[in-house]
Amino acid sequence: MKKFYLPLLFAGFVGSAFAQSKLDLESQMTLLELNSQKPIPTYNARTRSFERIAPQRTHTMAMIEFNSPDAQQQLEANKDVKVLCVRGGIAIVTMRIADVERISEQKYVKRLQLPRKVQQKMNLVREALGINKIHQGIGLPQAYTGKGVVTGIVDSGLDPNNLNFLTPDGKTRFGYLSKITENKAAKDGYLYENYYPKVDLDRLPNKDQNDFAIEDFTTDNSETFHGTHTMGIMAGGYLGNISFAQTEDNKTAQNLTGKNPFYGIATESELVASCGNLYDQFIALGMNDIINYAHLSSNNRKPCVINLSLGSNLGPHDSTSIMNKFLGACGEEAIICLAAGNEADRTVALTKIFAEKDEQVQTFLRPVYEGEFTPPGGSTVYHNLRTGQLIAYSGDESEISVQVVIYSEVRKRIVARLGIDSNTQGKPVVYSSGGDYKIQDAIENPNFKRYFDGYVALGSNIDPETKRYQVLVRLLTTDNQTNNADGKYKLGLLVSGKPGKRVDVYSDAQFVYFDNYDIPGFTNGSRNGTISDMACARNVLTVGSYNIRDHWASLDGNVYGYNHNEFPVGQASLFSSYGTLKDGRNLPHVCAPGASIISSVNSYYAENPKIGVTDATLQGKAEVDGKKLYWHQSLGTSMATPVVAGSIGLWLEADPTLKIDDVIDIVRKTAVVDDDVRAGDPVQWGAGKFDAYAGLKEVLRRKGTSSVGQLYAEKPQVLITPAGDRAFNLFLAGAHEMNVSVYGLSGQLIHSLHKEGNEAHLDGSQWNKGVYLIKVNNNDAQRVIIY
Incomplete structure (x- = not known):
């Protein structure tokens, strides 16, 4: 040990x-x-x-x-x-x-x-969401690529000089980048570095020692690809040739050379980022930097969307934490997309409303790594490691009793209780096994010492903002190999409260989850409630994940996939977090493709010898001007969120005045509800499957009826799109009904149609070959040709 x-x-x-x-x-x-x-x-x-x-x-x-x-x-x-x-x-x-x-x-x-501390949480995607149609302007007044929009990100593992983030002539698309890191040697304990394009750096009036050129930036972290991957999904724009692998049948792989199939969504947007250590204060500062850039970098405020593929499971899971209030304030000035979390494959939440003769709930703290666990690269063997934090919230100021208990499977009863029964005003009560874990003033419980090595600490108070009584448990334990080698003594959690009162318990989702081991009297935790605490803020759009790919080809010539049909295409991803909050809200708002997504990789990560990246883990690569670039598949709500953020960047190009309430309403109205959604958990799915194309049409539709902006002339143009053999789709922004008349060139009326709403389908299968004029609601007639 x-x-x-x-x-x-x-x-x-x-x-x-x-x-x-x-x-x-x-x-x-x-x-x-x-x-x-x-x-x-x-x-x-x-x-x-x-x-x-x-x-x-x-x-x-x-x-x-x-x-x-x-x-x-x-x-x-x-x-x-x-x-x-x-x-x-x-x-x-x-x-x-x-x-x-x-x-x-x-x-x-x-x-x-x-x-x-918080945790980091495309070719098929573009087709599934209609992004390709948006990029080509099909059925739209123009093509949209995010021009004039700031797409921002706070993350780690960023490689800003990746080809995905350069213009076709090799210039950076980044307007600004901040790097915020812990630094014990610095006066204030942190280092704040600013990066600008060289052309702007040279003009900087008050340049100091912490101002640098983006073109000289390498990466903030060579041991993760996360930031480069998520930024690539949201806004990667490299359209040149690469070597890539593909499979048509999920069995055989082909290695091809051609146009990069893995570019992103807002391909011509302006990029801004903050990277470094991922503490919530650093993240808040990074968001502030992005918003300030969008407001101050030109005479007119630029529309801005920020992607946060980050989160933490600890917290009250409402909008009241300081970080969540800060997020809410930022959401009034930029569109913020936040990952729901990747914890739903474990039951790390527990909610109970106590009743008469049912005034307690008990569960086991089941280790994620059950049995022997040796960390990769380590040599020490841990037995049923349980470590980290969990927190219990009462529904109000009413005190709850929280105990970590030791249960004997042989004797079928609790043999020890380590807990607190009243408010400790934040002072922790500590239980220790002694020996290597001897802690001053700790209680050395004999049964705990006999069966476990480690410590358990509990503290409680009333949260000053929510007025909810809360109990925090911090623990580090392993099974004692002298007296508990078979793991028959288990750690559990027992919470008691008054009838009619509520308790919500959350694990930090790192090393323990709530389970009953099929033992009577103990309860399982819940997947509902696994939503990230940060994702519960007001004025943000929360995104879950569904599956779009379960197999992929790699550059080594093989096809790889997930085992046991873990991620069936079209269904909500098993890991995608969700929750019904105490205030009644259901989150996430919507799900987008997140499993699995191929995007750009931090080159310094891919070339780090400690990581060991090979062609088996790569789906694409290229070398341009001596620099190697890489593409890799990954999965998570971290990948689904920039899919939505990049799409909103396209929406903001069409209507820069969009606010978060508009975006959430449009997302809900246009989401796809198919058989997969109807068969799944409605809370996990939110509104359903995100639809970028339908959403953009709704943006145009609403703008066509508003007094803000002038995308359309006083009499909007009818958009006519081929819809198969001798068929057309008609769209007229702002229309409440469609009165369609079709004339021959000689002026005779060939066909008429009335349709409620602003879209109509026109079937010309019975018409002869020739030229026809289509007129809608007294607009100018437009010509179509039937061959």
Whole structure:
């Protein structure tokens, strides 16, 4: 067993210091870790190993929600705080860790939240959503490619000089890029770098040491391709030749050379990005950068859509967290598309309404990696590893009792309870197995010590914003191999409350989920409730995933696919998160193709020898001017979200005045509801399958009846599109009915048609060959030819 030394993890915590704290529970735990001088055990998803990292920073970022009209002025007057930006009554600041408690207690501060780590969550896509029709202008007044629109992204693993993000003459399509990273050596604990096109950098009036040229940027992270992949889906525009693999029958592969089939959606949009470490404060700053660029980079505000393929499962899952309020404020100035999350393949949520004689719910904390687990690249074997955090929220201020319990399968009963029964005002109660996990002031429960190695910490308070009682559980445990080698002693969770009251429990979805092991009296968790907490913000569009490809050809000449029909084409993706919220909302709003999508890859990732990318994992590559480019398939709501964001970029070209409420309404109205949708979970599907083409037509339809903008003349042009042999589709923006008359060249009436709405189908199968004039609602006649 690998040893973790934690003697000061929770030492020196004084309950009264947090009795009136405006810090949320997770921030309070984080503050303890920041103040600790000893290593804290964590699992590093990037290196896929366990680490003991001793925090040695002096400064931290924070988000502060204001509590008075003059709060910003008072905050900026405080010399111990550096204000980075303010939006929607929320400031992003840096401060000394030693000042966090004092600043949080100021009267002008409503809440203070410390950094929270979030997780990163095309040829078939373009055809399925009608993007190809939009790019060609079929049935539309023109082609749309995102011209004049800012498409922004906050992510990691960005390669901005990838061919996908250059103009045909090799110039960058990026207008601005910020890189925000932790840096212990920096005065404020972080490094903020600004990147501009060289032509703009040379003209920068107050250039300093943190201003650079985008053309000289490599990548913020060579160990992930995520940012390059999602940006490529949303706006990749490379149309040149590449070598690529394809399969027609999902059995045999062909290696071809030709026009890149994997380009993106808003192919001529202007790109802006923020990258670096993915903490919520950094993400908020990145969003602020993108919005400011769209507002300030020209005399007229540019329409803007932002993609966030990021999220966290911990939080109240409503719109009240500081981050979610900041997202809501940004959503009033840009269209924000947010990934629903990829946790629905595990039951990581649990909701219960207590009743008379039914005043508790109990479940097991089942490890994701059951049995022996050795992290890739590691040597230590863990047995039924359970680590991470989970949080329980009461429906109101009513206290709930939360216990981590030890259950014996042999004796069929609970043999130990580790819990809290009343409000600890944020002070954690810690249970430890001792030995390697000896923690000052911790309770060494004999049964816990006998059957498990590790610790369990619980703390509670009333959230100052929602007024909901909440209990946070943090744990790191493995089965003791002397007394619990067969895993017959299991960790569970027991929550009790008053009749009529509600509890919502969420796991961080990393290493444990809620399961009953088919043991009577215990309950399974739910997939409904797995929606990302960030995706629950107001003024954002939340996107889930459905399957569009389950096999793909690779450059090694083979066809690969998922096992056991895990991702049947057309159905909602098993992993696509969803949830019915406490306020009654169902999310996501809609689903888009997310499994699997082929897009561009961070070249520095693909060429990183530690990653080991081969032709077996690549679907395309090219070499231009000595630089190699790569394309790779991936899946997730991270991939579905930029599909929608890029499409909205096309909509914004057609109508730059669109607001988030307009977009959500159009998405819901035009989504496809087919047999797959009807057979699935209605909450997981949202409105159904996103339809970019139908959505754009609805945008044009609404604009045709509005007083904003002049896409059409006073008398809109009728759009006539061939619809098969001697048939045509007619579309007239803004029309409530269609009165169609067809004349021969001599002026005789050949055919007439009346149709409610603004679309009509015209069948000319009985007409003779020749030239005909079609007139709709007294518009000028248009000519069609029947061959």
